[in-house]
Amino acid sequence: MASFPAVLRSEWTKIRSVRSTVWTLALTFVVTVGVGALLALLTNNNFAEFRGNRQTPFDATSTVFSGIELGELAIIVFGVLAIGNEYSSGMIRLTLAAVPQRATLLAGKTAVLGALALAVSVVTAFVTFFVGQSLLGPHSTTIGEPNVLRAVFGAALYLTMLCLFAAGVTTMLHNQTLALGVLVPFFFLLSPILSAVPKVKTLARYFPDYAGSRMMLVYQQQGQPYGPLAGFLICLAWTAAALVGGVLVLKRRDA
Template sequence: MAVSQVVRSEWTKIRSVASTVWTLSLAVVVTLALGALISALSKNEFDNMSARDQLSFDPTFVSFAGMTLGQLAMIVFGVLVVSNEYSTGMIRTSLAAVPRRGTFLFSKIAVAALLALVVGLATSFATFFLGQALLGSHRASIGDPGVLRAVFGGGLYMTLIAVFSMGVATMLRSPMLSLGILMPFFFLISNILGNVSATKRIGQFLPDQAGSRIMQVVTPLDDDTPYGPWGGLGIMVLWVAAAVLGGYLLLRKRDA
């Protein structure tokens, strides 16, 4: 089967499964809603902040507060794209139709990543403009230094979260096992390691903490992170590449 046919097949699979469509829709809604809420609250609380906090106030990053829950939906999307075929047994049919497993996997990832990128960028720009409108006089402009990079970075971050999840799901094959590992990793383990002084330097190199730097415009006064926005995104890309490579190697070696 030609690569173009495999790509079309994967596109048909993704758009025909209601759960993946609803998951992407949820990513948009929760990111916008929570970002708007935090932006409105930040505007009201700005005058009560300490002088130090006001100097570190990052209106762009505040509008992306909803990414915390938005990435949850992207994780679910990435897992479902891969593991739905394993849970239904369709993986045997897919691999029989596309014996070249590398072509099968990378076509699936390419289609899903492109869809995640479109949704991620649209969500990032929408949540930025909505958040800045609610911040009033404390808002940032898209033309301010570093802001456009941060907004594009928000879309890239959501895409990379989805692709990382696809790589992990390919290795584990089970949707429940994949979500059972990814959810605690991003929402519990990463936060603990990043906020405890003894493990903070380890936490800085986890994919979500490193990748989220791309969305920051104002550097906190006490920040000692050893890399910048693009360096952080680069670290996240390495995590994603490792997950996808691991999924590919295991897919090649084992039966469906």
């Protein structure tokens, strides 16, 4: 019986030895910061046109996090590859032989993935915020303003939960190509399309991407069904469901 610390060490070695997982984490940082900086610069240079006649307060924090939608893709790919590489290479059989306690194995994978994703996401969120605010000029805000720090951490937690959600889905499907074939259309096609259809857009508001966007808001907007805390709980529920599903499938199916 492998001890949990041994499982953690093994999973950490696997992740850092695979270049694709390292590059996807780096890409999460670069894309989120880069797109956020570009949008902040464009907003500052075209602020009058951007705001129009809106009466609601300008949310400088969520503006710089608008680029997180592309960062989502990279962190999802990281979660998929971190789990799926073992299935595509056949190494999962050796892993299960060494750690037959499948719930313990997935718990170890989740702990390492979650810790690494959280560390990268926190750095990404804070760098995105400070770089973006520096480019917003007179329209910027500070980290000490009400709810701003909470929104920055909300962005980091959202990315972390997306990574774990992707890992849980990949564990259920046992195939990284299939997992990407489900997750990418779900986040970048199905969710946006349903959000634009009047009869079903209420359902789309409870998808993880919409809930995550609520976590990065500083001001509660009129007409929105819920706020940051509810958004966090919805994302957490999606993540927990994917991981529980991963445990159940891993216990019942062969590698």
